[in-house]
Amino acid sequence: TGLNPDPPLSKAPSPHTAPRAIYMDYNATTPLEPEVVEVVSEALRGAWGNPSSSYLPGVKARNIINKSRENVARMVGGRAEDIVFTSGGTEANSLVFHTAAKHFWESQRGAERERAENCRQNGTSVRPHFIISNVEHDSVRLTAENMQTEGRADVTCVAVSKVTGRVEVEDVVAALRPATCLISIMMANNETGVIMPIKEICQRVRSISTQRHVPRILLHTDAAQAIGKVRVDARDLGVDYLTIVGHKFYAPRIGALFVNGPGNSTPLYPMLFGGGQERNFRPGSYLEDRLLAVFGKERIRFNSHFPGSETLPNTCNVSIIGPGLQGRRVLSTCRRLLASVGAACHSDRGDRPSHILLSCGVPFEVASNALRISVGRGTSLKDVDLVVEDLRETARKLEEMN
């Protein structure tokens, strides 16, 4: 399907080749900023030493890591010492769940140990209890499920509201148990872009939590999809942990975990990626306007529009209604648009529509036709026009084939 973008965002169209491909799958991965590639290459050349060594290539590596830690911390309103670098978001999320389980068992020691031992002998469960949502990324869902399967934790999967597409605060509260030690709800969904009420959840849980003793309830949000698109301030949200994923905001494939250090009391509010974020607002809503104008209200379903819910400004999850217009089919027929039907990591699941959309109450036939179009700071309004035209032609072509 004539894709020839290299780099995909800057190649000019040529009259003799296929049309310029237009990348709109920024929620899957962003291209790296040329400046970032330059910095990484420079570090590989001059800062290759072991950061704990005392000679120059090691000192350079240490300095770069320290500086990066400060930058990442500032980005999410934390302090350098709050940031733990990881190999990616999966490791960061996994770290949270394992920490929570261990924290639970440690808190059972001492005064509580005897009671726990009694429960064990009586056959009653004193396992740690986790609360997640039913639209979490696999790195959260599978981690929690695996710990449940192995008997190391109990997990409650709170369903998002089919009205708002959000995890509702009261549903989280209703899921609380005496052994609840971790609540992990993503900040924004990667397919619908719906923003979850993390701050409200944290406030409600904290107010309940103070009436209990052990274990303290830890609060985590995977902010992979939110950073660089909306304001993310870990301290304002009130979370204990927040997952950061580089390749979602023009950085390399690396992760970090914000861990709210004890005794931390001075919040910071600057946003490193504020510029890109505001520019993305316009292509996102312009795309929706154009789709409505071209296809008409009857043929377009926005799968991220839920009453009362905010969504990411760059994410347009849309279905073009009609027979033979399944998402994968549309994308493979499009001449320009590079997008996906959902989270890229699940692309091997064949023709089933996204379980995320189904969980949000999107009807099966609509979800089957879903396209997740996510724009980035390299996207122009002209790109949007070309993509909408591309979709129009594709829909016509596929309908003629039916």
Place this chain on the structure above:
Amino acid sequence: TGLNPDPPLSKAPSPHTAPRAIYMDYNATTPLEPEVVEVVSEALRGAWGNPSSSYLPGVKARNIINKSRENVARMVGGRAEDIVFTSGGTEANSLVFHTAAKHFWESQRGAERERAENCRQNGTSVRPHFIISNVEHDSVRLTAENMQTEGRADVTCVAVSKVTGRVEVEDVVAALRPATCLISIMMANNETGVIMPIKEICQRVRSISTQRHVPRILLHTDAAQAIGKVRVDARDLGVDYLTIVGHKFYAPRIGALFVNGPGNSTPLYPMLFGGGQERNFRPGSYLEDRLLAVFGKERIRFNSHFPGSETLPNTCNVSIIGPGLQGRRVLSTCRRLLASVGAACHSDRGDRPSHILLSCGVPFEVASNALRISVGRGTSLKDVDLVVEDLRETARKLEEMN
């Protein structure tokens, strides 16, 4: 200490500045090959997509990963499907221990489950048992110790022979128990360079293992220090797992684990880094010759010389005997030599000599003066001469101060 190497291996000496620093800590980290930096930068520019996506930047990423997997497999005599990429050696090693424990519990299921349950009720232990050596890298030692502390495994730490510096086959055999499910012995020690008899251990254990039923004993070697220096062929060694660490052989900080796939029967023997390896032979032994010539036999102790043991050709662990010549003091006084007193990850342990050397039977006073000098393929004989002269001047200076 006038260090000005940028890149540290190619800067010409200037009459107006400090002498050119000479890097000889290749066992800690190797610099990246310029060609590798180029390939990485190119991939960051053009292959930034999600490898499971169908558009070009994703396809490119997938192709690069597949090609790399084949190259890494060929390097250790395996097949592409035997290679699992990890964030580093620590993750690879950790993966082995967790796999072994899980494999043990799975094997207890079914026919064995009832027996296990009886044991648990009787209070007798049916925990998985691991065998490691007392000179393993921390990523093995601490992983095993942590699992023991948490009651998830029993660990036997086999001491290396103070005669040979090696883990002796019979000592491993003597440590075997009915519940032994993993033996993890490094291929070559990172401080002494002593090569362990992995092939012999595997053969002996396999011959014993066939007389037992469950669990099968898994064999692992951390080959981080061996690859690129001596021939490493996982299938010839007979291991189930073999840890590979990129930044020990001029590649980026990434790890991989060789896992001997079931039904694998066609061994492959090429060596990707053969060229570098032979060139390193000469600077290594030349360094020892020069040290002996300059300091004399009475003042030099080679801490990796054990009768009957082979060592890595690039590693010279040496103590200059005399008061005030502690390793850290010598290194901080040297004007050219960049090396370490042991594994870089332990550099924060203050003035204690290496526990690895003490475990190998090196006397405390000798171990206190130890320098781990490890040469690489960028090291010239001229570099060796300059470093030996540097050490001679440093020793004189420090002795005058005493």
